[in-house]
Amino acid sequence: MHPAPSIIAFTTLSGLGFGLLFWLGLGLPDSTGWVAFAFWAIAYAFAVGGLISSTLHLGHPERAIKAFRQWRSSWLSREGVAAVVTLVVMGIYGLGRVFFDASWQPLGVMGSILALITVFTTAMIYTQLKSVPRWNIMLTPLLFISFSLGGGALMAGQEMWAVVLLSVAGLVQLAWWSKGDTRFSEAGSTLGTATGLGTLGGVRPFEPPHTGNNYLLKEMAYVVGRAHSQKLRIIAVSLGFVFPMVLLFLPFSHFWALLAVLSHIAGILASRWLFFAEAEHVVGLYYGRRA
Amino acid sequence: MTTLPQSTEKKLGLVIDLDTCVGCHACVVSCKGWNTENYGAPLADTNAYGADPVGTFLNRVHSYEVTPEEGTAKLIHFPKSCLHCEDAPCVTVCPTGASYKRAEDGIVLVNETDCIGCGLCAWACPYGAREMDGVEKVMKKCTLCVDRIYNENLPEEDREPACVRTCPAGARHFGDFADPESNVSKLSAERGGMDLMPEQGTKPVNKYLPPRPKDQLDEVDILAPFLAPLDDAPGRDLGGFLGWLDKTLEKI
Incomplete structure (x- = not known):
């Protein structure tokens, strides 16, 4: 799949933003006033920034409001609704923390649960697609949620939780890759099933329908990045999980903490880039993009 | 509503005969023509005369070589357009309700004024039946020529999809699969009409007729x-x- 920068930024940033909101909703850290304001500002910058970034890839962003309508059937719509509700609930809870030195905890816990639901709905946008076998496994929501919780803990300064959850997220990442690498062939779609001609013999593409490029090839048969996938996987795991954890074991300083967060973000960006670039759509079969 | 109808009164669709198709691309051209000149956003070509031309099409003809265990290889021309699936994954993923499947005849359509151009429906379709228009930035797909088949301003023989009307080989047939006595239901039953990628669980309405066995080479x-x-x-x-x-x- 085409790794659109706006979508990579969206899933990475809003995932971290909602992850941070999860911890803030639980009262971790137990901050009020200006400190709370700083935490909320960072969380909203990530969450809202990600959401705005996601509208950049729309053909008609001016109609984006219509996307809230079909929550009964569409995970994308549900994601929009969940994100807005979470931001409203956490906003009210944040007002208490910042201005009234108050912790309206039932509201906060509700916000935390909603933040997790939002990340889950984001993941389901991809998980639901049978046409992209690599994504179509239940490890995908686990991947998004574990990233979100681990990264959120890191940003919320919850060192112990960050170490535990980043380790978990790293393991989920490795499991997701290992499972994902065989998913396409397991899903069973071949050029033979795609054309129905497989029962007659071996099928191979003879002549494509067009000599130039088209939307399908640009969007769904992206092959450029797969060449470096092993190197990028090592970079993603090192920067995303290993290096931040090493920094967490050093004596606390804001510099190390910032470096840990930046390293984590860079790692997750690499992972998310691979998430799209390595994902193969079954339509590629018609073009002989997979034997 | 992007939830799918429980069932549809009619199941309008196509039978495509892979035995008869000669790969002339006339259906591609007539489809592009009708759907550019009539309903909805025109199918754009960008950089049409430049080094990297890209165009939006609702119907494309691939060609494949099939090599059986014994005997000679066959060349099969393979037209591909929307299959108007009963379990259309492109419809349920749509966040705005722009994509829908009609309860009366099962045609899957896009309401272009509601389409935000997110592209998720094109991702959800295993067949590559949907293409985002390069200029209008809305999702385009086969309408089964909904503006021809019910159009009383056209002579009766023209009230079928442009691709079917134009096919010089008679490789495309249009009809109602809900009626077991219809031309398409009978053709599909007689010739063993196939679903594409049945493992995707989309229940396509359109059926493909497999090529018939060819003459033996030694007789020639x-x-x-x-x-x-x-x-x-x-x-x-x-x-x-x-x-x-x-x-x-x-x-x-």
């Missing part, structure tokens, strides 16, 4: 033993005008 070979020696037989005499021509050409 009867004349070969007589033709081969003629060419290099010494002192050959064909007689008559051909003989004279043969000798004259030999001397030159």
Whole structure:
């Protein structure tokens, strides 16, 4: 799949933003006033920034409001609704923390649960697609949620939780890759099933329908990045999980903490880039993009 | 509503005969023409005369080579457009309700004024039946020529999809699969109409007819033993005008 920068930024940033909101909703850290304001500002910058970034890839962003309508059937719509509700609930809870030195905890816990639901709905946008076998496994929501919780803990300064959850997220990442690498062939779609001609013999593409490029090839048969996938996987795991954890074991300083967060973000960006670039759509079969 | 109808009154769709299709792309051209000049956003071509032309099409013809275990390879032309699936994954993923499947006839359509151009429906379709228009930035797909098939301003013989109307080989057939007595239901039953990628669980309405077995190669070979020696037989005499021509050409 085409790794659109706006979508990579969206899933990475809003995932971290909602992850941070999860911890803030639980009262971790137990901050009020200006400190709370700083935490909320960072969380909203990530969450809202990600959401705005996601509208950049729309053909008609001016109609984006219509996307809230079909929550009964569409995970994308549900994601929009969940994100807005979470931001409203956490906003009210944040007002208490910042201005009234108050912790309206039932509201906060509700916000935390909603933040997790939002990340889950984001993941389901991809998980639901049978046409992209690599994504179509239940490890995908686990991947998004574990990233979100681990990264959120890191940003919320919850060192112990960050170490535990980043380790978990790293393991989920490795499991997701290992499972994902065989998913396409397991899903069973071949050029033979795609054309129905497989029962007659071996099928191979003879002549494509067009000599130039088209939307399908640009969007769904992206092959450029797969060449470096092993190197990028090592970079993603090192920067995303290993290096931040090493920094967490050093004596606390804001510099190390910032470096840990930046390293984590860079790692997750690499992972998310691979998430799209390595994902193969079954339509590629018609073009002989997979034997 | 992007939830799918429980069932549809009619199941309008196509039968595409892979045995008959000659790969002329006339259906591609007529589809592009009708859907550019009529309903909805025109199908754009960008950089049409430049180095990297890209165009939006609702119907494309691939060609595949099939090599059986025994016998010679076959060339199969393979037109592909929206299959108007009963379990259309493109419809349920749509966040705005722009994509829908009609309860009356099962046609899957896009309401272009509601489409935000997110592209998720094109991702959800395993068949590559949807393409985002390069200029209008809304999702385009086969409408089964909904503006022809019910159009009383057209002569009756034209009230079928443009691709079906134009096919010179008669490889495309249009009808109602909900009616077991319809032309398409009977054709599909007789010839073993196939679903594409049944493992995707989309329940396509359109059916593809597999190519029939071809003649055996050895039957064509009867004349070969007589033709081969003629060419290099010494002192050959064909007689008559051909003989004279043969000798004259030999001397030159």
